[in-house]
Amino acid sequence: MPDTLAQPMRFGSSSGQPVTRRDGIAKVTGDADYAADHSPSGMLHAVYAPAAIARGRVTAMNTVAAEAHPGVVRVITPANRPALQGDPADKSVMFTFRIEVLQDDTVRYAGQPVALVLAETLEAATEGARLLDPQYAVEVPRVTLADAESEPVAGQGFGQPADTTHGDVDAGHAAAARSVDVTYTTAAQYHNAMEPHAIVAQWEGDHLSLDVPTQAFALSCAGYARYFGIPAENVTIRCPYLGGGFGSKAIPAGPLVLAVLAARDVGRPVKLALTRKQMFGPVGHRGATEQRLRIGADGEGRLSVIDHDNVAETSTFDDFVEPAANASQGLYAAGALRSRHRAVRLDVGTPGPMRAPGEASGSAALECAMDELAEASGIDPLEFRLRNYAETEPGTGRPYSSKALRDCYLQGAERFGWSGRPSAPGTMRDASGLLTGWGMGTALFPAPMFAAQARATLKADGTALVETSAADMGQGAWTALAQIAADSLGLPLDAVEFRAGHSSLPDGGVAGGSGHTATAGGALHAAGLDVVRQLGEIAAADPESPLHGAGNAQFVARDGRLFVEGDEGRSDALADILVRAGGAPLTGTGRGARAPEAAAAHAMYSHGAVFAEVKVDPDLGQIRVSRLVGAFAAGRIINPKLAESQLFGGMIWGVSFALHEEAKFDRRTGRIMNADFAGYHVPVNADVPGLEVIMVHEDDPHVNPLGVKGVGEIGIVGTVGAIGNAIRHATGRRVRRFPIRIEGMLG
Amino acid sequence: MPLSMTLTLNGAARDVVLDDPRVTLLDLLRERLDLTGTKKGCDRGQCGACTVLVNGRRVNSCLTLAATLDGAEVTTIEGLGTAAALHPVQAAFIEHDGFQCGYCTPGQIMSAAGLISEGLDAEDPERIREGMSGNICRCGAYHGITLAVQEAARRMAADGQEDAA
Known part of the structure; x- marks a missing residue:
């Protein structure tokens, strides 16, 4: 295939259209059902008691008081917990973390479940858990990066980044005419999807039926099956909707496993919904980082080295290190590159993947450091990035599968009005006297694919049923995947019934890594093509078909008809072919995955450029983002309306990272002091300015047959640095600690 | 300690027997009246996911004790519009x-x-x-x-x- 196409890639009539969400009516009427909306007959409510210390042991609990509370049915503690068949420390299922399920009386982090109370009502279970009043033997907790020595990252794999070096780093440092050596810190952040983790578990013999939010049906089934010693096919998960995931709902979390265990123990359905406060502990978070960036450039402003060291937290009992230093490795054409990671073991719940894991934190530091070097070099920040534009992947030299980043820079800059930017900081004020600043950042995110399967069934009435266990956590899978399926079958969208959100369907893979549309969509596309291929064989063998005898041809389906490719004069209606063949439905199957050789041949990333305007009150130090323009190139956009919403959402996460989110630890108790929405700030509507997204056209003939990359995470990536740089431009202050707060503007 | 009360829920009069004085309006709707459209996001009045109208004004139903609503008019998402006739x-x-x-x-x-x-x-x-x-x-x-x-x-x-x- 050519590296560039003269004309935009054509696909069917649905893809590329701003189709309105197919689940819209269900969501605006309250009909959309989430896990905790289910209450099967005979159900008990479960509430767990969280540890009030971060390190030590539970020495006593008042189980008598809890059991005596009216309505309480069972109190489960480490002393009487029923056996679990699987080892809670086993990590054999992909993306799994070690879980805390009352296996002993050790407290490893604040908020860890120390007992579970089952009761007839939520009120009784809540009060029962409160009455337990755990007593502790307390040890001094370690909850910030300064509280323990760093150590090498254990192992290699998911959340265990390897160190990398490309080129001669020492020579790169020596060759630098100008360099910066700066350290940025980022705070611990908690996903806080609006829907707290919840589960409704029912056992029937050795079959387990679950209403639980999941970003990965097959992996979740495998996980629960392993903990309970049953085959994965005995686990049914129903999850038509997730109330947000952001990386925290891919695999079974400890409290959810406890609820399943309790349901088996009492022989009744059990519902457990985490409280908001309980979302700060056992269900993952983005670990705090301390990143040192040493970057240098020659006299022409060309980077000679990017040397990125990251120290990030992990827990005492598992390994996940925010892979922040990876974020600087695929972007700028530096002569030498190095990424190194170290871990600090703290008494916290294990960190995990949270929207743009690694890229969000790493890019925040990198993009600010880039601006520091641009300023030291006397070069405009955009010009500095253009001078260091990588035509091939730095370090590896691999060609990019596509890279329209230059267009992102130019279109974004033009829309924003960047060319009018004064270079000196602190020189712009708006009409009301607020310090005004403009900053920018580059966005980069990999375009991975996982593995998925799908099934497509064409019926003699000309409609189709397409199926995959895709998860829609808000990104729009219900709609975008159906658009892909319709096009692959050559049918109008309304003729396609799309089934997803249930574990009995073909494995839809993982809704994560910004790879779900590419992967599940790829499987649906392949399944549709399989139907088309079979239908072509039937038609070619059918003397009554206009396509008769076209046996060696390629067939394409469009507008409900089957055509011989390259011969528009011959066609037959899809339904007619089936009817003449007896009317039985025709089923095709497909897989979505990327061949290893394709993955090796090209570097595959989405790109973007984000431009931010901030206003800072010179007296109060209050910071507001007044304008954000993001230009992104992410391959084929299946649904521009939904993609824009994803990118807006990502950019708002960028605002949140830059200015709002931070878990604050009490270093005496090890508890998070602001474990609620009053103290843990995320943007509200008034914090969000006018946003603009430009979707830059990009054809990618290599990334997958659909040309789809993904837009779920990249929005956050460039935005954080852009805001940090805009604050510097507004005030002359360079703050190297995220989130940037009023206190950073004072003194 | 059951507590009897009457409220107008989405336009219809409802007699409700509260089994527990601790029940919030949110948990009354979700766990007892099968009106699960209203969501629990924080249970602390900090997120707004549980917003309903009480006597025409928006309230956080998680901060409203059900027992205080005798005679009140409550509108939830289920009472605002229907799939066929959206608000x-x-x-x-x-x-x-x-x-x-x-x-x-x-x-x-x-x-x-x-x-x-x-x-x-x-x-x-x-x-x-x-x-x-x-x-x-x-x-x-x-x-x-x-x-x-x-x-x-x-x-x-x-x-x-x-x-x-």
Whole structure:
């Protein structure tokens, strides 16, 4: 295939259209059902008691008081917990973390479940858990990066980044005419999807039926099956909707496993919904980082080295290190590159993947450091990035599968009005006297694919049923995947019934890594093509078909008809072919995955450029983002309306990272002091300015047959640095600690 | 200790026997009356996912003890409009993609309906953003939410139905 196409890639009539969400009516009427909306007959409510210390042991609990509370049915503690068949420390299922399920009386982090109370009502279970009043033997907790020595990252794999070096780093440092050596810190952040983790578990013999939010049906089934010693096919998960995931709902979390265990123990359905406060502990978070960036450039402003060291937290009992230093490795054409990671073991719940894991934190530091070097070099920040534009992947030299980043820079800059930017900081004020600043950042995110399967069934009435266990956590899978399926079958969208959100369907893979549309969509596309291929064989063998005898041809389906490719004069209606063949439905199957050789041949990333305007009150130090323009190139956009919403959402996460989110630890108790929405700030509507997204056209003939990359995470990536740089431009202050707060503007 | 009360729920009179004085309006709706459209996001009045209208005003149902509502008129998302006859706010949320995961959406919509009936100026987006800031959307659908509220307010003003909620 050519590296560039003269004309935009054509696909069917649905893809590329701003189709309105197919689940819209269900969501605006309250009909959309989430896990905790289910209450099967005979159900008990479960509430767990969280540890009030971060390190030590539970020495006593008042189980008598809890059991005596009216309505309480069972109190489960480490002393009487029923056996679990699987080892809670086993990590054999992909993306799994070690879980805390009352296996002993050790407290490893604040908020860890120390007992579970089952009761007839939520009120009784809540009060029962409160009455337990755990007593502790307390040890001094370690909850910030300064509280323990760093150590090498254990192992290699998911959340265990390897160190990398490309080129001669020492020579790169020596060759630098100008360099910066700066350290940025980022705070611990908690996903806080609006829907707290919840589960409704029912056992029937050795079959387990679950209403639980999941970003990965097959992996979740495998996980629960392993903990309970049953085959994965005995686990049914129903999850038509997730109330947000952001990386925290891919695999079974400890409290959810406890609820399943309790349901088996009492022989009744059990519902457990985490409280908001309980979302700060056992269900993952983005670990705090301390990143040192040493970057240098020659006299022409060309980077000679990017040397990125990251120290990030992990827990005492598992390994996940925010892979922040990876974020600087695929972007700028530096002569030498190095990424190194170290871990600090703290008494916290294990960190995990949270929207743009690694890229969000790493890019925040990198993009600010880039601006520091641009300023030291006397070069405009955009010009500095253009001078260091990588035509091939730095370090590896691999060609990019596509890279329209230059267009992102130019279109974004033009829309924003960047060319009018004064270079000196602190020189712009708006009409009301607020310090005004403009900053920018580059966005980069990999375009991975996982593995998925799908099934497509064409019926003699000309409609189709397409199926995959895709998860829609808000990104729009219900709609975008159906658009892909319709096009692959050559049918109008309304003729396609799309089934997803249930574990009995073909494995839809993982809704994560910004790879779900590419992967599940790829499987649906392949399944549709399989139907088309079979239908072509039937038609070619059918003397009554206009396509008769076209046996060696390629067939394409469009507008409900089957055509011989390259011969528009011959066609037959899809339904007619089936009817003449007896009317039985025709089923095709497909897989979505990327061949290893394709993955090796090209570097595959989405790109973007984000431009931010901030206003800072010179007296109060209050910071507001007044304008954000993001230009992104992410391959084929299946649904521009939904993609824009994803990118807006990502950019708002960028605002949140830059200015709002931070878990604050009490270093005496090890508890998070602001474990609620009053103290843990995320943007509200008034914090969000006018946003603009430009979707830059990009054809990618290599990334997958659909040309789809993904837009779920990249929005956050460039935005954080852009805001940090805009604050510097507004005030002359360079703050190297995220989130940037009023206190950073004072003194 | 059962407590008997009567309230008007989505336009219909309901006799409710409370089994427990600790029950909030939110848990009454969700766990006892099978009205699960109203969502629990924080149970602390900090996120707005549980917003309903009580006597025409928006309240956090998680902070409202059910026992205090004898004689009250309560409107939830289930009572605002139907799939066949959407309320203008619901229709505008779909049109402007004012949601992603949908979990905060019933609260956003009830809050928007309440805000409009408070006499919102549809041409003042800053006021809309402020007035909708008790409702957190973690997906970040604020851009569409603001546009949706604006459009619904205009449409309802034109139709003279600000109090339709």
